[in-house]
Amino acid sequence: MNARTGSAGLGLRISAFLVMAFLYLPLAVIALYAFTTQSASFTFPPPGLTTEWFSVAFHQSDMWAALRLSLGVATMATSVSILLGGLLAAAAYRARFFGRGALAFVVVLPIALPGIVTGIALRSTVEQFGLPIGYLTIVVGHATFCIVIVYNNVVARLRRMSPNVVEASSDLGASGWQTFRWVIWPNLATAVLAGGVLAFALSFDEIIVTTFTRGSEPTLPIYIYNSLFRPRNKPVTNVVAMLAITVTFVPVLIAQLLTRDRESVR
Amino acid sequence: VVDLLVAAVAVEVQPSPGSRISGFFYRHPSVKLVLLLAPAVLWLVVVYLGSIAGLLRQSFWSIEEFTGLIDRTFTLSTYLQLVEEGANRDIIVRTVTLAASVTVLCALLAFPLAYYMARFATPRMKTFLYLAVLMPLWSSYLVRALSWRQILAEDGVLNWTLRKLHIDGVVDVILGTPLIGGSSLISSRFSLVLVFTYLWLPFMILPLETALERVPSSFLEASSDLGAKPGLTFRRVVLPLAKPGLVAGSIFTFSLTLGDFILPNMFGTSAYILGQQVYVQQGVAGNDPLAAAFTAVALAIMVVYLFLARRAGAFEAL
Numbered sequence: 001m002n003a004r005t006g007s008a009g010l011g012l013r014i015s016a017f018l019v020m021a022f023l024y025l026p027l028a029v030i031a032l033y034a035f036t037t038q039s040a041s042f043t044f045p046p047p048g049l050t051t052e053w054f055s056v057a058f059h060q061s062d063m064w065a066a067l068r069l070s071l072g073v074a075t076m077a078t079s080v081s082i083l084l085g086g087l088l089a090a091a092a093y094r095a096r097f098f099g100r101g102a103l104a105f106v107v108v109l110p111i112a113l114p115g116i117v118t119g120i121a122l123r124s125t126v127e128q129f130g131l132p133i134g135y136l137t138i139v140v141g142h143a144t145f146c147i148v149i150v151y152n153n154v155v156a157r158l159r160r161m162s163p164n165v166v167e168a169s170s171d172l173g174a175s176g177w178q179t180f181r182w183v184i185w186p187n188l189a190t191a192v193l194a195g196g197v198l199a200f201a202l203s204f205d206e207i208i209v210t211t212f213t214r215g216s217e218p219t220l221p222i223y224i225y226n227s228l229f230r231p232r233n234k235p236v237t238n239v240v241a242m243l244a245i246t247v248t249f250v251p252v253l254i255a256q257l258l259t260r261d262r263e264s265v266r
Numbered sequence: 267v268v269d270l271l272v273a274a275v276a277v278e279v280q281p282s283p284g285s286r287i288s289g290f291f292y293r294h295p296s297v298k299l300v301l302l303l304a305p306a307v308l309w310l311v312v313v314y315l316g317s318i319a320g321l322l323r324q325s326f327w328s329i330e331e332f333t334g335l336i337d338r339t340f341t342l343s344t345y346l347q348l349v350e351e352g353a354n355r356d357i358i359v360r361t362v363t364l365a366a367s368v369t370v371l372c373a374l375l376a377f378p379l380a381y382y383m384a385r386f387a388t389p390r391m392k393t394f395l396y397l398a399v400l401m402p403l404w405s406s407y408l409v410r411a412l413s414w415r416q417i418l419a420e421d422g423v424l425n426w427t428l429r430k431l432h433i434d435g436v437v438d439v440i441l442g443t444p445l446i447g448g449s450s451l452i453s454s455r456f457s458l459v460l461v462f463t464y465l466w467l468p469f470m471i472l473p474l475e476t477a478l479e480r481v482p483s484s485f486l487e488a489s490s491d492l493g494a495k496p497g498l499t500f501r502r503v504v505l506p507l508a509k510p511g512l513v514a515g516s517i518f519t520f521s522l523t524l525g526d527f528i529l530p531n532m533f534g535t536s537a538y539i540l541g542q543q544v545y546v547q548q549g550v551a552g553n554d555p556l557a558a559a560f561t562a563v564a565l566a567i568m569v570v571y572l573f574l575a576r577r578a579g580a581f582e583a584l
């Protein structure tokens with residue numbers, strides 16, 4: 001449907017617009033209630049506006065601890081998935097080997113299967129071997145479903161690179177490292193960055209697998225979830241929610257613009 | 267390319283240790299392949315699939331009724347519990363129904379926007395819409411769910427809007443309807459379906475738009491030239507060609523609903539869905555075998571679903 005034929009009917013345009021509004025209005029509501037003067041209910045329109053919840057939120061040490069844990073986990077999970085996903089992409093993008101199709105399927109499984117499967121499976125393994133739960137087990141869980149994100153981005157980019165470039169480089173006497181550093185990497189960098197940012201965002205927001213693999217320390221999403229059931233100071237949750245959205249929104253937008261030719265949706 | 271030449275010329279002609287290593291890998295590509303593959307394969311096959319295998323093994327254990335201890339002898343009794351006990355059967359039926367309703371609603375809502383994007387939007391507009399649909403997908407799922415707790419609150423945005431429009435009777439009708447009703451908006455099954463639909467909608471729009479974009483407009487013209495009314499063209503030409511996209515999107519809408527236990531704790535009635543049951547059995551109840559068996563059901567449903575989806579050509583539309 002590349003050629004545009006005529007213009008859309010009014011009905012179609014209105015319903016397309018409504019669907020778009022449906023996607024975004026709830027985010028506006030989150031922002032609005034971060035400023036409401038009510039502490040325990042969500043009357044619309046809000047009886048008054050205030051910025052005091054921001055200072056309340058910023059003075060909560062447990063919120064900062066949760067944010068630090070989430071950032072730490074997401075950084076580590078992203079590093080692991082860049083390493084594993086990148087190497088896997090390098091191995092799988094052109095070579096033919098036994099089990100290649102099966103491997104491509106296994107990579108996708110952690111995001112195609114419900115998160116609870118991954119979560120409870122890892123939990124039972126951890127218990128089986130008596131490993132301590134905490135930071136590291138959260139990272140293992142997150143890296144498992146982040147590998148595919150990096151893998152998809154990198155493999156798509158590698159497939160578009162001409163193999164002749166690499167051969168030319170080694171014909172001209174470059175070592176493997178030099179070929180990688182000066183020929184492959186400059187082509188690959190934005191794909192790795194985009195994949196890494198998306199993996200970071202996915203890890204930063206994850207809650208289902210985390211529930212099973214965390215110790216007593218909450219990550220930021222779990223902190224937000226727990227604060228839902230607190231009776232007072234509810235707008236503080238909205239302030240933290242806006243913070244959580246901001247941490248991922250800007251980097252992801254940049255990553256999307258870096259790979260805008262749509263080679264990588266997930 | 268100039269950079270490349272400069273870099274290559276700068277290389278020493280004498281074989282350095284580095285070039286000896288790369289020469290070795292060049293002559294032994296399988297060694298290189300194994301080294302590249304090993305870390306990810308170890309992680310995914312040993313850690314991930316190994317854990318799932320361990321979980322499946324647990325589902326064939328059972329719990330001793332009096333001591334509450336886990337009996338590690340092979341038995342099918344835990345699976346029998348799923349089939350024989352009405353409450354467990356209900357959970358499975360309820361969850362699959364929920365996942366299916368969410369999927370259908372997502373498809374219905376995704377269609378107009380995806381169709382508009384694929385067929386009528388200018389390239390600039392399309393890029394904008396594409397990013398606009400994509401961004402919520404990468405924003406916090408929990409935050410977006412949280413917003414609906416506030417929209418659906420007693421004196422919240424939705425009730426206020428409906429009152430202003432003098433159609434607030436709609437809420438009572440919804441709450442009074444069996445199957446989707448409840449005591450308030452937040453604790454009705456209607457809200458659970460609505461919020462799930464909201465959360466997973468981008469997963470449906472994107473592959474659907476990709477599929478619709480591949481429909482040549484000449485097909486539509488041919489269909490109308492041959493006398494088909496728009497409705498017939500839609501049913502017989504557009505819909506079959508859109509199917510891979512719909513199926514690809516449904517993998518996510520279905521799978522994500524199937525295993526969720528956060529959202530049903532925030533919305534809906536007190537009747538459990540599968541994710542909640544797994545969470546409670548594994549946690550508070552300490553019945554790991556039953557939790558494992560329920561998870562195995564979700565796993566089996568999704569494996570069959572993925573298999574059928576691949577036959578429907580959905581993997582090319584992802």
